[in-house]
Amino acid sequence: MGLFTGKKGLVFGIANERSIAWHITSKLAEEGAEIGFTHLPDKDPERPRNERRLRQLVDSMSPKLIMSCDVQNDANIDEVFTKAKETYGEIDFVLHSIAFATLEDLKGPVYNCSREGFKLAMDISCYSLIALAKRARQILKPGGSILTMTYLGGEKVIPGYNMMGICKAALESSTEYLAHELGPQGIRVNALSAGPLKTLASSAVGEIDMMMKLYETFSPLRRPVTHDEVGKMGMVLLSDLASGTTGETLHVDGGFHIMGGPPEDAFKAQAK
Ligand code: 0WD
Numbered sequence: 600m601g602l603f604t605g606k607k608g609l610v611f612g613i614a615n616e617r618s619i620a621w622h623i624t625s626k627l628a629e630e631g632a633e634i635g636f637t638h639l640p641d642k643d644p645e646r647p648r649n650e651r652r653l654r655q656l657v658d659s660m661s662p663k664l665i666m667s668c669d670v671q672n673d674a675n676i677d678e679v680f681t682k683a684k685e686t687y688g689e690i691d692f693v694l695h696s697i698a699f700a701t702l703e704d705l706k707g708p709v710y711n712c713s714r715e716g717f718k719l720a721m722d723i724s725c726y727s728l729i730a731l732a733k734r735a736r737q738i739l740k741p742g743g744s745i746l747t748m749t750y751l752g753g754e755k756v757i758p759g760y761n762m763m764g765i766c767k768a769a770l771e772s773s774t775e776y777l778a779h780e781l782g783p784q785g786i787r788v789n790a791l792s793a794g795p796l797k798t799l800a801s802s803a804v805g806e807i808d809m810m811m812k813l814y815e816t817f818s819p820l821r822r823p824v825t826h827d828e829v830g831k832m833g834m835v836l837l838s839d840l841a842s843g844t845t846g847e848t849l850h851v852d853g854g855f856h857i858m859g860g861p862p863e864d865a866f867k868a869q870a871k
Pocket residue numbers: 612613614615617618619620638639668669670671696697698699723748749750792793794795796797798799800801
């Protein structure tokens with residue numbers, strides 16, 4: 600029997616096989632979870648690329664719910680949760696693995712971010728968690744769990760992360776407020792702060808190879824983390840193994856976030 604046998608939930612944010620949401624999904628499925636999925640709406644209904652990519656990954660799990668969902672659209676989110684209630688009744692978990700900012704705003708500088716760019720990035724990358732939690736609490740069972748994805752750039756200045764860092768700070772604060780509000784209902788809300796991984800979203804942030812090198816040099820484990828490691832911890836936070844944990848931002852980053860200065864061997868490597 601798996602950790603998720605008899606448990607059901609929704610996953611928002613699989614774009615392709617590199618998506619963090621996909622790696623968490625694989626672990627959830629291995630543990631027996633029944634999962635419904637949403638994908639970003641396709642611009643051209645004749646060529647449903649987002650839906651096709653998602654289906655290629657998840658069809659073998661025979662999901663009862665696959666829908667498009669634009670988290671900027673309240674009516675669309677309502678449709679997803681209405682359908683989820685019809686399909687599953689109550690659910691046990693929700694994974695929110697969604698972020699977006701225009702390239703211009705990701706490149707920075709932050710002081711050049713437009714009002715519209717700020718609203719867009721905050722809406723998709725932060726407000727969407729609140730919007731999902733509002734609906735999810737109506738169908739989540741006591742003991743249920745909501746998980747979102749964040750990055751160190753929300754706690755510290757990471758040059759190059761710019762507007763998304765501000766979104767992640769707001770997302771982590773939202774996680775805490777939601778944890779406080781949903782806790783009495785027995786619902787946990789946590790954030791997983793992952794080290795850099797090559798995905799569609801991170802390719803937009805840029806300098807991903809340099810970030811990998813940084814984690815190799817500075818993190819206590821002296822290496823970047825893997826999709827699989829992030830997938831495992833995502834599954835754990837959504838499971839009963841984490842039943843006493845809420846409002847937490849948990850790092851899966853090889854310990855990078857604890858460092859306040861470079862380790863001694865970083866200078867030796869440079870001197871070579
Ligand atoms: O290094 C990384 N890749 C890290 C990512 C390190 C730490 C955290 N994260 C975070 C991201 O900021 C994001 O919150 O993890 C989350 C997932 O990111 P990912 O797996 O790196 O990226 P990706 O595979 O691109 O999934 C993000 C998805 C979108 O993908 P695209 O690339 O098509 O924009 O967010 C979804 C979409 O599927 N998305 C939306 N979903 C619904 N409505 C919307 C929207 N309006 N916009 C984007």
